[in-house]
Amino acid sequence: MNNEIIPLGEVINSPSPHFSGKFNNIFHQNNYDHYRSAINDTLDLVGKFLHRNDKPFSGIEAKKMKTMVQHIDLNRKLSSYEELLSEVDDIYVKHATAFHLPQYVAHLNCPIVIPALAGEILVSAINSSQDTYDQSAGGTFMERKLIDWTAEKLGYNPDESDGVFTAGGSQSNLMGLVMMRDCFSQKKLNHNIKLDGLPSEAGRFRIFISDKAHFSNQKNASIMGLGEKSIVKVPTDKRFRMDITLLKKYMKREILMGNIPIGIIATAGTTDFGNIDPLEDIANIAEQHNIWMHVDAAYGCALLLSDKYRHLLNGIERADSVTIDYHKSFFQPISSSAFIVKNKRELRILKHHADYLNPEEMDEEEIPAQINKSIIQSTRRFDALKLWFTLRMMGQEQLAEYTDRVIDLTKDIAEMITEDPQFELLSDTDLSVLVFRYMRSDIKDLNALNQFIKMKLFYSGEILVASTKVDGNLYLKFTFLNPITTTEDVHQILNKIKSHGEDFSTDK
Template sequence: MNNNQMPVGDLMNASLPHISGNFGNIFHSDNYDHYRSAVEETLDLVGTFLHRNQKPFSGIEAKEMKGMVQQIDLNQKLSSYQELLDEVDTIYVKHATAFHLPQYVAHLNCPIVIPALAGEILVSAINSSQDTYDQSAGGTFMERKLIDWTAEQLGYSPDKSDGVFTAGGSQSNLMGLVMMRDCFSQKRYNHTIKLDGLPQEAGRFRIFVSDKSHFSNLKNASIMGLGEKSIVKVPTDERFCMDIALLKKYIKREEQMGNIPIGIVATAGTTDFGNVDPLEDIANIAEQYNIWMHVDAAYGCALLLSEKYRHLLNGIERADSVTIDYHKSFFQPISSSAFIVKNKRELRILKHHADYLNPAEMDEEEIPAQINKSIIQSTRRFDALKLWFTLRMMGKEQLAEYTDTVIDLTKDVASMIRENADFELLSDTDLSVLVFRYIRPDVEDLNALNQYIKMKLFYSGEVLVASTKADGNFYLKFTFLNPITTTEDVHQILNKIKAHGEDFGTAN
């Protein structure tokens, strides 16, 4: 039996090459006890964070936080891990936002599942890079299998589709827009942007999004050289979903102005309202104009696993590409995201060869290289392993149960708010976001009232809520991603909001 076949326990005691010199901090078999001790001491601090932090935020002000960090002398090393952990506890852990608590109902930060945290240990320690097979081996095929699995959930054919893990939804959306732009130029003008740069017509390219779509569309258009002017924001309907009649009108208007529609970005789960654009209708229009359809499902991808709510994504299987954020809706640690494309042949647009990584003569079937599919990352973590751990230990069904629980909770809370005369609900939701505000008949400036409530909650640290604006008015926002949160938790949060609202005016 060789070392690769030994049980883990025997390998720990096997005779292995030793290192000499002052290299005790290098991750190596000689230093395993050092590694284990450091991890165990750090794990104790994790336990302290979980058991000590009973509210989502300490309430510390940014000025004080900055001063605490600025006084640290990074040129002076510490004497022990305990000293280090005490320092980090003081300037970070004590004040870190506790996303796992039911009182955190602010942004799209999900609590994370334990199998994924276990996977994180291996991801960090072994430190594989996913760009080429010789740096990742099994990791290459595990990532590919998870991409195929995700494609199946979308309704794509795994044999025809493909994709890659990314750093986040904004990067995946960038990939979607690049594919949209480059494929259009190749098919319409036989122009290869990768080699020849933007065609003369690029200044007239137009991409259609809803006015509630993610801000990354504007940033990405700028990065791509199309400018923010290329993004046409289509107004939304009463549920804050893309208005299909106006989409048709805006496309025709742009054509009449001499501009060139190249694609549509549909949003499956808007950040502010959690609603899904009418995907089937958008797919019909994209097919009519023979243009690319990208779906930003960074948030709404959770619906893929749910038998109860999967129908809300009907039509996503017709999209040319999709953004998936596992770290928003699959309860994964940051970062864990993916870009999936329906036709894997289109990904060739992104391929670049480097002799030291993926030379042109290399047989991709024999020695696959994930770097061929990545737009901006060469060295890339094996984040897919966290999702692998999760699916193998929990299964798709349990993740779906968590999602269903969160959506059901949101429906119950929406009813609570509607039935309470002290609150005004702006809109319902397909997912788990509720936009509302506290109202007082004797207060004329409801914007100031709700801003006051939010800041009071934030600096007390007892509850963290988000906020947004609609038609120039300031609203509070609940984002539910925690299946542990109950209606009783939310009832208490609403009571706190009301209490601060009643203080408004008297406390100023």
């Protein structure tokens, strides 16, 4: 046998009969030229997406879009990447929402940074799985390093805390609820839910959130067998933050009714208003009742890097667990999120041993397994690599500068809206969401007026804004996450809103 080592370049460029024909699509060193050609062709389509878009949406109606996709015959193989990319361009790329444009001010979709996109290439190509060390190796410790880094930013002791990357904020919130429920059951009821199922008292468990908290809390409570009835919505104050006086009142009421408070979920950046619940006050109440405090900081986590606005998160270091969404506020591609716990020993609740992955006799220090910290994901992408690329190439200071610019812009726009008699600003914001509506003195149905404006903007594709309802009234909503957006950009958006508002007629 010839054991001569062949240089990598020769291996890549030399044809092999074993990888011709039916095997030429397998990612392999002998098919590198094929891979590079496919990637380059796809990059050309990315370039088209960037350069031909001057508005965030094509305006195509869902009915037409559905018909276009349904007409595709998936049983017919295409002849080339050129044909494939043309098809995908027609039914996806031409109509994909362009989050990077300043005219997109609708939802919590951030523009993404180039280092993270470079990392995405490696994530997809190498395709590591983060569940066990033998499927990831260095990726295991890189993820752990980023978890420790995030924990330190939260104010946790990185030696005592821990966590794991997740698919998104809703999953992280689910993990927070599971930890809350199971830790309470073990410590207060001496009952192991993992082994024995829900205790008889579970029907009386109560979890307190603000009435502006994320909807995932109700869905998660349902999944966990507690039912939506376990979620107690506490009204908010004038700034749409959890009202502490009412939180105390509601907790007392539930206790008098025979129910059992097991935790409080605070929101650091509500979806509708971008405001942060009073974390210090909530932490005091959680400590007083000796119950779990979880903070949903999926949106507000960007403040962790900001010297200017970090104080808005004071008290988060007292929480038992925190949800982080890097793909909202750290300018990362979807998905890139994390769940962090203050006391890593609590994560033992989630551990389950499987002989083919993490057998009980395995030495965790010698062969670490991230699957011990994950709740519903076994196979899991190395999404942490994108954040690694970002921090190493940009540094946290530049990310913080982006966040500061967005918040500063929002303050300027809030002032602009307040000073304009044709608009009504409902509330200020801690972060970068503005809820407002267009006003016309001759129109009584302001809901119909503002819905008309929103849909006119949407189907023209020129500007995408969101909307929400507060006390039955419909409002328009700006969500700013793009540091490139300027006050002039938003001034033009407001003028377009006025223009459509002037076109509204009760006869339509």
